[in-house]
Amino acid sequence: MTTNKLQVTPLGGLGEFGMNIMALRYGDHILVIDSGMMFPEEELLGVDLVMPDFAYLKENAEHVRALILTHGHEDHIGAVPLLLSELNIPVYGTAFTLALVERRLDEYDLEYEPSLHPVKPRQLLEIGPFKIEFIHVTHSMVSCVALAITTPVGVVIHTGDFKVDPTPTDNELFDLHTLADYGKRGVLLLLSDSTNADRPGYTESERAVRPRFEDIFNRAERKLVISCFSSSIHRIQLMLDLSQEFGRKVAIVGRSMVSVTEIAHSLGLLEIPDGVLIRPQDVMNTPAQKVTVLISGTQGEPMSALSRLAVDNHKHISLERGDVVALSSRIIPGNEKAIFRMLDHMSRRGADVLYGSMNPPIHVSGHGSIEELRLVLNLVRPRYFVPIHGEYRQLSKHARLAEHLRSSGLEETFLLESGDVLELEPQSARKNGRVNVGRVCIDSGSVDEVVEEVVIRDRRHLSEDGIVLPIIAINRHTGKIETLPEIVSRGFASAEDGSTFLQDARQVVARTLETSTVEEKTDWGVMKEKVRADLKRYIVKETSRRPLIMPVILEV
Numbered sequence: 287m288t289t290n291k292l293q294v295t296p297l298g299g300l301g302e303f304g305m306n307i308m309a310l311r312y313g314d315h316i317l318v319i320d321s322g323m324m325f326p327e328e329e330l331l332g333v334d335l336v337m338p339d340f341a342y343l344k345e346n347a348e349h350v351r352a353l354i355l356t357h358g359h360e361d362h363i364g365a366v367p368l369l370l371s372e373l374n375i376p377v378y379g380t381a382f383t384l385a386l387v388e389r390r391l392d393e394y395d396l397e398y399e400p401s402l403h404p405v406k407p408r409q410l411l412e413i414g415p416f417k418i419e420f421i422h423v424t425h426s427m428v429s430c431v432a433l434a435i436t437t438p439v440g441v442v443i444h445t446g447d448f449k450v451d452p453t454p455t456d457n458e459l460f461d462l463h464t465l466a467d468y469g470k471r472g473v474l475l476l477l478s479d480s481t482n483a484d485r486p487g488y489t490e491s492e493r494a495v496r497p498r499f500e501d502i503f504n505r506a507e508r509k510l511v512i513s514c515f516s517s518s519i520h521r522i523q524l525m526l527d528l529s530q531e532f533g534r535k536v537a538i539v540g541r542s543m544v545s546v547t548e549i550a551h552s553l554g555l556l557e558i559p560d561g562v563l564i565r566p567q568d569v570m571n572t573p574a575q576k577v578t579v580l581i582s583g584t585q586g587e588p589m590s591a592l593s594r595l596a597v598d599n600h601k602h603i604s605l606e607r608g609d610v611v612a613l614s615s616r617i618i619p620g621n622e623k624a625i626f627r628m629l630d631h632m633s634r635r636g637a638d639v640l641y642g643s644m645n646p647p648i649h650v651s652g653h654g655s656i657e658e659l660r661l662v663l664n665l666v667r668p669r670y671f672v673p674i675h676g677e678y679r680q681l682s683k684h685a686r687l688a689e690h691l692r693s694s695g696l697e698e699t700f701l702l703e704s705g706d707v708l709e710l711e712p713q714s715a716r717k718n719g720r721v722n723v724g725r726v727c728i729d730s731g732s733v734d735e736v737v738e739e740v741v742i743r744d745r746r747h748l749s750e751d752g753i754v755l756p757i758i759a760i761n762r763h764t765g766k767i768e769t770l771p772e773i774v775s776r777g778f779a780s781a782e783d784g785s786t787f788l789q790d791a792r793q794v795v796a797r798t799l800e801t802s803t804v805e806e807k808t809d810w811g812v813m814k815e816k817v818r819a820d821l822k823r824y825i826v827k828e829t830s831r832r833p834l835i836m837p838v839i840l841e842v
C-alpha cells in the first residue's frame with residue numbers, strides 16, 4: 287500500500303443504526319475508533335446481539351495499533367470485548383468510558399489482561415504517525431469526547447456522538463473553542479454525528495426535563511417509579527436531587543442501574559445526597575409518598591426489573607393503584623410492542639403511566655439537531671466532509687447541510703457506507719474500493735455463541751413455514767429400512783389440510799432411501815442430506831413453501 291495516503295474506512299454505523307466502528311490507516315499503522323454493537327432488528331429472529339465483523343482488522347492484525355473510544359454507549363463500546371478477544375491492542379478512553387468497558391469485560395473471559403488507558407479532555411496522545419487530542423463534548427452521557435487526529439496528510443475531526451448543550455447538568459461545557467481552533471488552522475476531514483440530521487432547530491438541554499419532573503414530583507401522591515437508561519447519569523442525578531428536595535428516599539433497582547450508578551459515584555460523576563438511598567427490600571415498608579424507585583428496563587426487555595415489576599414478579603417491589611410510572615427515555619424503533627405491553631400491564635395495576643412526547647419534555651435526545659450540526663460544520667470548516675452515525679437518509683440530509691460551506695473551503699462531501707474506503711492526500715480525496723464488512727449475530731449475551739448465518743435462515747423458515755421432520759427407522763442389524771418413513775410436521779400449513787400431501791411425501795423419502803447405495807446408507811450424514819434435498823425439492827414444487835426440514839434417523 288502507498289504510504290503517503292490516509293485511508294478512512296467505516297466498518298459499521300454508516301447506513302445502519304448502531305454498531306459504530308471506524309478504521310484510520312496511514313502506511314502500516316491502523317487506529318480503530320469505537321467498537322460498538324447493534325440491537326437486532328426484527329428479521330434477525332431470536333438473536334440477542336449484533337456485532338461488527340472484524341475481518342478487515344484481523345487481516346491486518348499486525349498493523350492495528352490501538353482502539354480509541356469516544357464514549358460509553360453500547361453502540362460504541364458493546365463490541366470491545368469481541369474485538370479484544372481477536373486483537374490484543376491498547377484501549378484509550380475517558381475513565382468513565384473505560385469503567386463501562388471493564389463492566390462488559392467482566393462478563394467475558396479474556397485470555398489476557400487488557401491494557402486500558404484513561405485519558406482526559408485536552409490530553410494529547412501519540413500513536414505511530416497519529417497525534418490525537420481529546421475534546422470534551424456534551425451528549426446524553428457524561429465524559430464524552432470528540433477526537434482531533436493530526437495525521438501526516440492533515441487533521442481529521444471525529445465528533446463522536448454529541449449535542450450542543452448550553453446548560454449541561456454537570457456544567458461541563460462542550461469545548462467549542464478547541465474545535466474552532468482546529469477549524470482556524472485547517473481541517474482536512476470532518477466526520478460528524480448524523481443521528482438527528484432530520485430534526486429542525488436545536489435539541490433541548492438535558493436540563494429541559496426538570497420542569498416536567500418537578501411537576502411529576504409535585505403531584506405524585508404515592509410511589510414514583512422512574513426509568514431511564516442506566517447510562518443517563520445526568521438524568522439519574524436529577525432524580526436524586528428532586529427526591530432529596532421533595533423528601534423522598536430513593537431505591538436503585540436493576541442490575542445495570544445499580545452497577546452504572548456505583549461506577550459513576552466512585553468516579554465523582556454522580557453526587558448521591560447523604561441518607562437518600564434505601565434498599566429495594568425497604569421500599570414496601572416505607573410510606574408510598576416518600577419513595578422514588580429508579581429502575582432499569584426502559585425498552586421492555588423481558589428480564590429487566592421494570593418488566594418484572596409490570597407483571598408483579600419483582601422480588602421486593604409491587605406496583606399499587608395510584609403509583610406513577612415515568613419513562614424518561616426514547617422508544618427505540620422495534621421495541622414498541624414490548625414497551626407498550628409492559629405499560630399495559632402497569633396501567634392494569636392502576637398505575638399512572640407517563641411516556642412519549644410531552645411538553646415540557648419527559649425525555650430529550652442526546653444528539654444535535656440541524657442547527658447544532660450546522661454550528662459544528664461552521665466552526666470546523668473542513669476541506670472534506672463525511673456524515674457518520676446514521677441511516678442513509680440521515681447521512682444524506684447531513685450532507686446537504688454542508689452545501690453552504692462550498693464558498694468557505696469545502697471541496698467535497700462523501701456519502702460513505704460501511705466498508706467504503708475513503709483515500710485522502712493533502713489536496714485530494716476519493717473513494718477507493720471497499721473492504722469486507724458484515725455482522726456477527728450472538729445469542730443470549732455470550733460472546734462465545736456466535737450464531738451462524740444458517741441458524742438465522744433456519745429460524746426464518748421455522749417462523750414462516752414451520753417444520754417438517756421425516757423420521758426414518760433403520761434396522762440396526764440388517765441396515766434395512768423396516769417401514770415406510772413417518773413424517774411429523776408443526777406449523778406447516780400444507781400438511782394440515784387433510785390432503786394426500788403427507789402420504790406422497792413419505793413415498794418421496796422412501797424412494798430416496800431405495801435408490802441410495804449401501805455405502806450411502808451407512809453414512810447417516812449423507813442420508814440426512816439426501817432426504818432433506820429430495821423432500822425439499824418436492825415440497826417447494828408442490829407448495830412453494832420452504833419449511834425447515836430436519837431428517838431424523840433412528841436405529842431400531
Ligand SMILES: [Zn+2]
Nearest residue numbers: 357359425447
Ligand atoms: Zn451515544
Ligand SMILES: [Zn+2]
Nearest residue numbers: 359361362447
Ligand atoms: Zn451512538
